[in-house]
Structures are given as C-alpha cells and as structure tokens.
Amino acid sequence: MDTDVFRAWITDIATVIREQRDHLTQLDAAIGDADHGANLDRGFTAVAAALEADPPASPGAVLTLTGRTLISKVGGASGPLYGTAFRRAGKSLGDTSDVDLTALAAALEAALGGIQQLGAAKEGDKTMVDVLAPATSAFSKAVAEGQSAADALGALVAAAQAGAEATVSMQALKGRASYLGPRSVGHEDPGAASSALILAALRDAVLASP
Amino acid sequence: MKKLINAPDDVVTDALAGLAAAHPSLRLDAENKVVIRGDAPRPNKVGLVSGGGSGHEPLHGGFVGYGMLDAACAGEVFTSPVPDQMLAATQAVNGGAGVLHIVKNYTGDILNFQLAAELADDEGIEVVSVVVNDDVAVQDSLYTAGRRGVGATVFVEKIAGALAEEGASLADVAAVAREVNERSRSFGVALTSCTLPAVGKPSFELAESEIELGIGIHGEPGRERTTITTAHNLAGTVMDAIADDMPLSGDVLVMVNGMGGTPLMELYVMFAEVQRYIEGHGARVARNLVGNYITSLDMQGFSVTVTQLTDTLTRLWDAPVDTPGLRWGR
Numbered sequence: 001m002d003t004d005v006f007r008a009w010i011t012d013i014a015t016v017i018r019e020q021r022d023h024l025t026q027l028d029a030a031i032g033d034a035d036h037g038a039n040l041d042r043g044f045t046a047v048a049a050a051l052e053a054d055p056p057a058s059p060g061a062v063l064t065l066t067g068r069t070l071i072s073k074v075g076g077a078s079g080p081l082y083g084t085a086f087r088r089a090g091k092s093l094g095d096t097s098d099v100d101l102t103a104l105a106a107a108l109e110a111a112l113g114g115i116q117q118l119g120a121a122k123e124g125d126k127t128m129v130d131v132l133a134p135a136t137s138a139f140s141k142a143v144a145e146g147q148s149a150a151d152a153l154g155a156l157v158a159a160a161q162a163g164a165e166a167t168v169s170m171q172a173l174k175g176r177a178s179y180l181g182p183r184s185v186g187h188e189d190p191g192a193a194s195s196a197l198i199l200a201a202l203r204d205a206v207l208a209s210p
Numbered sequence: 211m212k213k214l215i216n217a218p219d220d221v222v223t224d225a226l227a228g229l230a231a232a233h234p235s236l237r238l239d240a241e242n243k244v245v246i247r248g249d250a251p252r253p254n255k256v257g258l259v260s261g262g263g264s265g266h267e268p269l270h271g272g273f274v275g276y277g278m279l280d281a282a283c284a285g286e287v288f289t290s291p292v293p294d295q296m297l298a299a300t301q302a303v304n305g306g307a308g309v310l311h312i313v314k315n316y317t318g319d320i321l322n323f324q325l326a327a328e329l330a331d332d333e334g335i336e337v338v339s340v341v342v343n344d345d346v347a348v349q350d351s352l353y354t355a356g357r358r359g360v361g362a363t364v365f366v367e368k369i370a371g372a373l374a375e376e377g378a379s380l381a382d383v384a385a386v387a388r389e390v391n392e393r394s395r396s397f398g399v400a401l402t403s404c405t406l407p408a409v410g411k412p413s414f415e416l417a418e419s420e421i422e423l424g425i426g427i428h429g430e431p432g433r434e435r436t437t438i439t440t441a442h443n444l445a446g447t448v449m450d451a452i453a454d455d456m457p458l459s460g461d462v463l464v465m466v467n468g469m470g471g472t473p474l475m476e477l478y479v480m481f482a483e484v485q486r487y488i489e490g491h492g493a494r495v496a497r498n499l500v501g502n503y504i505t506s507l508d509m510q511g512f513s514v515t516v517t518q519l520t521d522t523l524t525r526l527w528d529a530p531v532d533t534p535g536l537r538w539g540r
C-alpha cells in the first residue's frame with residue numbers, strides 16, 4: 001500500500017462524510033448537539049484541500065497531515081480525537097513508502113491508543129471506541145492468522161459495523177450524550193457511526209488499488 | 211427557519227464583525243475568531259482567556275473588556291474552538307504574569323484547551339486552567355462526562371477578572387475562579403428547542419404543553435420532560451434541585467438567565483419567585499443579575515445560578531467592569 005492508497009483513503013472519507021453529513025447530524029441531534037456532520041465535513045474538506053496543496057511524500061506523512069489539519073479545523077471533541085488518531089497512526093507508519101498489513105494493523109492500534117488516552121473512553125461507553133476497538137482487534141487477529149487483505153479488511157469493516165450497531169442499546173457514559181443518562185439508549189452514537197464510515201473507506205481504498 | 215443571517219456558514223464571522231464594530235474598544239483577530247481587549251497585553255497583569263462554541267452570546271466575546279476577560283475565542287455554533295485559536299488568544303494577552311484559561315466542562319472544550327495549554331507552554335507562556343462545572347441537572351456525574359459548565363461561567367469571568375485587574379498573581383486569580391465555581395450551582399429549563407443555523411430545524415421537538423428540565427446550553431435534551439406549570443412551581447423545582455445540592459445560607463448572588471428567546475418580563479416573573487424561595491429558606495439575595503447572559507441561540511427558557519458570597523467575592527463582584535455584556539462602576 002503506497003502513498004496513493006492512503007491519499008485515496010482520506011479523499012474517500014471526505015466524500016462519504018459529505019454524503020452522510022445530514023445523517024450524522026441527525027444522530028447527533030438525538031443525543032448530542034447536532035453538529036457532528038457539519039464539523040467532520042468542514043474538517044475533511046480542509047484535509048482534502050491540504051493534501052492537494054502540498055502532497056505528502058509518504059503514507060505516514062499523509063496521515064500526520066490529516067491529523068494536524070483535523071486538530072486545527074474541527075473543534076469539538078471529534079477534532080482532537082480523530083486528529084490525534086491520525087497523527088498517531090502516521091507516526092506509527094514512520095517514513096516507509098510501502099505499508100504492509102502488519103504495519104497497517106500496528107497503525108490502527110496506535111490510533112486507538114491515542115483516542116483512548118485522550119478521551120479516556122472504554123468499550124461500552126457508547127463512543128467511537130466501541131467501533132475502533134473491536135474493528136482493530138478483528139483486523140490484527142486476521143492479519144496475524146495470515147489472511148488476505150480482502151479478508152482482513154472485511155473482518156475490520158464487519159466488526160466496525162457490528163460495533164456501531166451495538167451502541168444503539170448502550171447508555172452513554174462519556175461525551176455529551178452522557179448527560180441524557182438512560183435516555184441515550186435507543187440511538188446510535190454519532191462518533192461510532194462516523195468511525196465505521198472511516199474504516200469502510202479504508203477497505204474500499206485498499207481494495208480499489210491496483 | 212427564519213434567521214437574520216446572510217449564510218449559515220458566515221454567522222460566526224459576521225456576528226464577530228458586528229460586535230467589534232459596535233464596540234471600538236475591542237480588537238478583533240478575524241482570522242482566528244478571537245475578540246481581544248484593545249489595550250492588551252497589559253504588562254504584569256494576568257491575562258484571562260475564555261472561549262467556547264458560539265450561540266451563547268453575550269458569552270464569551272461580550273465579556274471582554276476592563277475588569278473581565280482579556281480575550282475570547284469563538285468556535286463554530288455549539289462547537290468548541292480549536293487549539294490554534296486559543297493559542298493566538300493566549301499570546302495576544304500575555305503581559306508576562308501568565309494566562310488563565312476559563313474552560314466550561316464539555317469534552318470538546320477540555321480537549322482543545324488542553325492541547326492549547328501545551329502549545330502555550332512550548333512557547334514559554336505560563337497557563338493555568340480552571341474548569342467550570344456548576345450544572346446540578348447532571349446526576350451521577352461520576353458516570354458521565356461530569357457536570358456541565360453553565361451560568362457560573364459568567365460569575366467566574368467577572369470575579370476573577372476583577373481580581374486580575376487589581377494586579378493579583380496567576381495563582382490567586384485561579385484560586386478565586388475555582389472558589390466561585392465551587393460555591394455556585396445552576397439548573398436550566400427549556401420551553402422550546404433551538405435551531406442551529408447550519409441545521410435549519412429544531413434540535414428536538416417539544417409538544418405545545420411540554421417543557422424540558424435540566425437542559426444544558428446546546429439544545430441537547432435534558433434529564434426529564436414534563437408539563438408546563440406556573441412560574442411559582444417551576445421556581446420550586448429548579449431551586450429544590452439547587453438547594454438539595456448546596457444548602458442555602460447567608461448572602462447569595464443570583465442570576466436568572468434567559469436562554470435567548472424568552473421575554474425579559476417573564477424573567478422578572480421568575481426572579482420574583484426565585485427570590486421568594488431563597489428568602490424563605492434562610493438566605494438573602496444580596497446581588498442579582500436578570501437578563502440574557504449565557505444563551506442557547508433562540509431557545510425559550512431560563513436558568514438559575516446561585517453563588518454563595520463571601521465579603522471578598524461581593525467586593526470583587528461590585529468592582530468596576532466595562533464590557534459589552536456587563537458594565538458598571540466606571
């Protein structure tokens with residue numbers, strides 16, 4: 001997986017977030033403050049422009065620039081959290097020009113670690129961690145077993161989507177939805193939903209590459 | 211949606227330009243969306259910086275000026291500003307005595323101010339952060355993101371600003387800010403939801419006779435939905451929640467705050483009830499504020515904030531202040 005794959009991943013995220021902007025905002029209106037779609041759209045639009053303006057030379061640099069731009073442009077909780085995740089993933093990749101599945105798994109683990117360190121959320125708190133933790137774990141396991149890229153990324157996305165759906169029945173313990181207490185049950189967490197979109201875009205970008 | 215705007219994406223920028231035009235004593239860093247006191251930085255005075263999502267006006271930009279904040283960063287509507295903005299504000303007001311960050315307790319505000327404080331530290335600027343978390347509507351705060359910062363933010367900014375104006379140290383200004391927060395409790399009620407310009411429809415729906423108890427300031431639903439009742443009964447509900455958490459005694463400072471869409475007449479009706487409650491529970495309303503100070507766009511509703519005063523806090527509350535949102539004594 002070369003720099004182009006990672007650039008395609010990020011621009012795919014920008015496209016899908018734009019398409020899903022209103023859906024994410026509706027999820028957030030139900031249990032938060034109705035700005036998640038608009039914030040991520042603004043952030044990834046800025047990221048796409050930054051990648052265009054000064055194309056990074058390595059996969060790690062693509063992710064680092066993505067993270068730095070999200071921290072500078074998004075605000076709210078999702079800016080620092082996703083920004084830190086991409087920065088940690090970029091740092092984990094280093095300056096290699098060709099990323100293998102093992103390195104990608106390590107980068108995703110690093111991203112998850114960054115989010116958990118900053119946001120202090122655990123699995124079951126009804127946050128993006130409920131997608132990223134099971135998805136990362138399923139992917140790492142598949143890679144360790146020597147599965148193909150298609151199978152490992154399939155496992156990643158399946159676990160991500162199951163994780164997002166599982167947040168519907170959870171009561172929020174972190175973030176703005178936590179103020180609702182039991183009334184947060186019955187709604188999908190918007191951060192979990194956007195995390196699942198981001199991971200599905202990763203699968204699509206890798207599998208679309210020659 | 212009917213709003214007095216040019217375009218949803220330009221609301222914050224246009225509003226800041228208007229604030230700066232109406233108040234020439236303020237300086238606007240339009241690129242960073244930071245409102246700054248015209249005479250900042252003041253040598254050897256602790257700088258006070260706050261900020262948060264927009265839509266709560268006059269908080270925070272309307273509280274920049276003599277005796278209160280030195281700078282305020284405006285985020286998008288209901289979205290915390292980003293660290294770059296907070297760093298620009300911190301640099302603009304650093305007069306060598308350090309800078310206090312006043313942060314409302316929301317996950318986004320906490321994370322972004324934390325990153326900003328690290329950036330300021332890299333530049334050799336001493337920053338202390340004080341978190342405001344006065345909302346008693348958040349129950350089980352150990353199992354949530356914790357109590358939200360609401361009305362007490364206005365009192366913290368006023369009182370800490372007064373002490374900073376006297377030339378106190380960063381440690382002392384931070385201590386009085388924490389003291390005000392610890393001695394304050396708030397509770398809010400919505401009669402309607404609010405409409406974000408970028409969304410175009412209300413964040414939640416309330417039926418004709420429904421009200422939402424325990425709301426924050428972002429159009430997020432509250433802890434309980436119930437039926438509208440008299441001002442007297444509503445004051446009882448709100449004040450019971452506050453007094454259960456902090457027994458009332460001695461002199462108190464009370465704010466009856468409008469959420470943006472409530473007539474002042476109704477706020478005075480509420481104030482009369484709140485005052486009657488407090489005086490019936492053995493305390494005295496020594497100082498008060500009635501009006502729109504920390505709003506939630508066009509939401510109809512109100513919040514009450516009660517702070518237990520000391521002689522020092524009363525003196526600092528009475529000290530001169532000259533900002534677009536609060537002005538007396540000068």
